[in-house]
Amino acid sequence: MKALETKSLTKHFGGLAVLQDISMTVEVGERRAIIGPNGAGKTTFFNTISGVIKPNAGEIFVFGDKVTQLPPFRRARLGLARTFQQNNLFVNLSLLDNINLAMPPNQAKMTPRDFLDNWGWWDKSTIPVKEFSYGEQRQVELLLALAQSPRLLLLDEPTAGMSSVETNKITTMIRNLSREITVLIIEHDMDVVFDFADRITVLNYGRVLFEGAKDEVRSDERVKEVYLGSVD
Amino acid sequence: MHRMLTKYPIWGGLLLLALFILPLLLSPYGLSLLTQVLIFGLFAMSLDLLMGYTGLVSFNHATYFGVGAYTVAILAGLGLNNFWLSLVLGISIPVLLALLLGLLVLRSSGPYFLMITLAFGQMIFALAWRWRTITGGDDGLAGIPRPDLGLPMSMWKAQNFYYLVLVFFAFACLILWKFIHSRLGKAIVGVRESETRMQALGHNTWGLKYLSYIVAGGFAGLAGVFYVYFNGFISPQELNWTMSGQVILMVIIGGAGTLFGPVVGAGMIIILQNLISSHTERWPISMGIIFILCVMYLRDGVVGSALKLRKKGRGNL
Ligand SMILES: Nc1ncnc2c1ncn2[C@@H]1O[C@H](COP(=O)(O)OP(=O)(O)OP(=O)(O)O)[C@@H](O)[C@H]1O
Numbered sequence: 001m002k003a004l005e006t007k008s009l010t011k012h013f014g015g016l017a018v019l020q021d022i023s024m025t026v027e028v029g030e031r032r033a034i035i036g037p038n039g040a041g042k043t044t045f046f047n048t049i050s051g052v053i054k055p056n057a058g059e060i061f062v063f064g065d066k067v068t069q070l071p072p073f074r075r076a077r078l079g080l081a082r083t084f085q086q087n088n089l090f091v092n093l094s095l096l097d098n099i100n101l102a103m104p105p106n107q108a109k110m111t112p113r114d115f116l117d118n119w120g121w122w123d124k125s126t127i128p129v130k131e132f133s134y135g136e137q138r139q140v141e142l143l144l145a146l147a148q149s150p151r152l153l154l155l156d157e158p159t160a161g162m163s164s165v166e167t168n169k170i171t172t173m174i175r176n177l178s179r180e181i182t183v184l185i186i187e188h189d190m191d192v193v194f195d196f197a198d199r200i201t202v203l204n205y206g207r208v209l210f211e212g213a214k215d216e217v218r219s220d221e222r223v224k225e226v227y228l229g230s231v232d
Numbered sequence: 233m234h235r236m237l238t239k240y241p242i243w244g245g246l247l248l249l250a251l252f253i254l255p256l257l258l259s260p261y262g263l264s265l266l267t268q269v270l271i272f273g274l275f276a277m278s279l280d281l282l283m284g285y286t287g288l289v290s291f292n293h294a295t296y297f298g299v300g301a302y303t304v305a306i307l308a309g310l311g312l313n314n315f316w317l318s319l320v321l322g323i324s325i326p327v328l329l330a331l332l333l334g335l336l337v338l339r340s341s342g343p344y345f346l347m348i349t350l351a352f353g354q355m356i357f358a359l360a361w362r363w364r365t366i367t368g369g370d371d372g373l374a375g376i377p378r379p380d381l382g383l384p385m386s387m388w389k390a391q392n393f394y395y396l397v398l399v400f401f402a403f404a405c406l407i408l409w410k411f412i413h414s415r416l417g418k419a420i421v422g423v424r425e426s427e428t429r430m431q432a433l434g435h436n437t438w439g440l441k442y443l444s445y446i447v448a449g450g451f452a453g454l455a456g457v458f459y460v461y462f463n464g465f466i467s468p469q470e471l472n473w474t475m476s477g478q479v480i481l482m483v484i485i486g487g488a489g490t491l492f493g494p495v496v497g498a499g500m501i502i503i504l505q506n507l508i509s510s511h512t513e514r515w516p517i518s519m520g521i522i523f524i525l526c527v528m529y530l531r532d533g534v535v536g537s538a539l540k541l542r543k544k545g546r547g548n549l
């Protein structure tokens with residue numbers, strides 16, 4: 001069984017083909033990075049997997065279940081969790097209330113308090129999230145997804161706009177995640193990508209330009225051209 | 233935050249005590265005003281569940297209030313004056329209507345939700361206007377007697393009727409308070425804060441909004457039941473958008489998302505209405521000015537602003 005499988009996923013916005021024939025499989029426990037230039041369709045890819053938008057064609061399977069037509073909340077209940085490129089939190093609510101909303105009541109492995117304690121956030125639990133710094137909110141973005149006890153986790157640029165100290169906090173968090181969780185990460189920071197990922201998929205103009213182990217990506221000429229070239 | 237929350241019900245308890253003693257001190261006119269404040273306070277609280285807690289500004293809440301009232305009036309016209317029957321039907325018919333309309337209006341959100349609810353509200357208003365045989369058309373239905381509870385106390389006596397309303401008001405406050413602080417209630421606030429995130433977290437947000445819509449409709453119906461008993465008369469005006477607009481104003485003035493704030497808002501509007509006289513041309517202008525002042529200086533309403541002043545903002549459940 002694969003953690004995630006897409007078959008010929010296609011999405012158009014009007015005349016704009018944002019995803020074209022994307023077929024991808026991700027193994028259970030794998031760390032997969034999705035990279036590509038701005039507007040390549042990375043976030044749209046996550047949106048179709050999580051169900052925020054419906055694809056025009058193609059199929060999506062999560063742990064063997066066909067989810068193509070399921071609403072987002074049903075996919076979440078299959079163990080799919082995601083973070084958002086732009087923070088999407090309950091900013092007027094306390095951190096604890098945020099976590100309460102993320103933890104399924106009957107199947108949670110631990111209490112919200114234990115969860116926050118574990119991650120070293122309990123002392124801030126009563127503070128409304130809007131009073132946190134941007135970097136802290138970015139971490140809460142990740143905490144919310146983790147509180148769902150996901151089996152498949154989609155991270156959309158978790159370190160975007162953060163200082164290097166804050167980036168380190170996030171990368172430490174995700175590096176230490178259990179291998180029971182399969183992780184897909186969209187990330188522009190190549191150090192993070194090469195440090196964290198097992199395999200890398202490069203999207204360009206809505207197509208898979210390349211997919212392979214990270215060393216193969218490093219040496220691939222086409223990838224260097226469209227993406228890495230501008231980073232080095 | 234938590235301290236305030238544990239104190240809030242204590243304040244509520246004190247307020248209820250005051251409401252219990254007040255009739256002994258008030259003139260008949262004052263008592264009549266206070267009865268209306270409770271009825272409209274209940275109506276406004278039910279709307280706050282939608283506006284303040286769910287983030288849905290519904291512009292046809294008067295529909296449920298009016299349908300609850302019409303149900304009692306029509307039953308009375310058929311000679312059915314049993315209070316409990318009227319009560320049950322006066323709540324369940326608005327609830328059934330909300331079950332149906334909810335399916336239609338909850339497809340949209342934001343300004344579209346406001347507009348589509350307004351459209352459905354006016355459709356039902358027009359229906360009440362036209363359907364003379366049932367509703368009496370623009371003449372309305374008159375002569376609705378006070379409820380008969382089968383108790384040795386007459387509800388024609390203003391004080392007795394007031395206490396009856398107070399009992400149901402207090403009961404409704406308790407249920408709404410419990411609901412808002414239940415797991416479901418907190419999830420409903422989550423929908424207000426971010427619907428997309430709630431979906432991503434596995435919540436059926438449509439179902440949560442639907443539930444909130446139905447509960448709000450039921451409590452508005454309850455307010456309508458007491459309104460028609462109080463007034464003895466119902467006309468399509470009670471279903472009109474002006475009524476919906478007025479209860480929106482009560483919520484805004486009192487403070488959306490504070491539950492009891494709208495009761496204060498209802499009190500302020502009803503007292504002002506009686507000072508200025510709602511049948512003069514000055515009334516709509518006065519309402520407009522109040523609304524503008526509120527938007528400019530009291531964004532969170534009277535109660536909301538007071539709570540914020542204490543540095544314990546709303547939304548911390
Ligand atoms: N809802 C939408 N409606 C119309 N066009 C959209 C929508 N969402 C995305 N697009 C367009 O689709 C293209 C891909 O967007 P997407 O957000 O998936 O890119 P991305 O790879 O995540 O880019 P970035 O690195 O900047 O986050 C862009 O041209 C974007 O403008």
Ligand SMILES: [Mg+2]
Binds near residue numbers: 042044
């Ligand atoms: Mg993106």
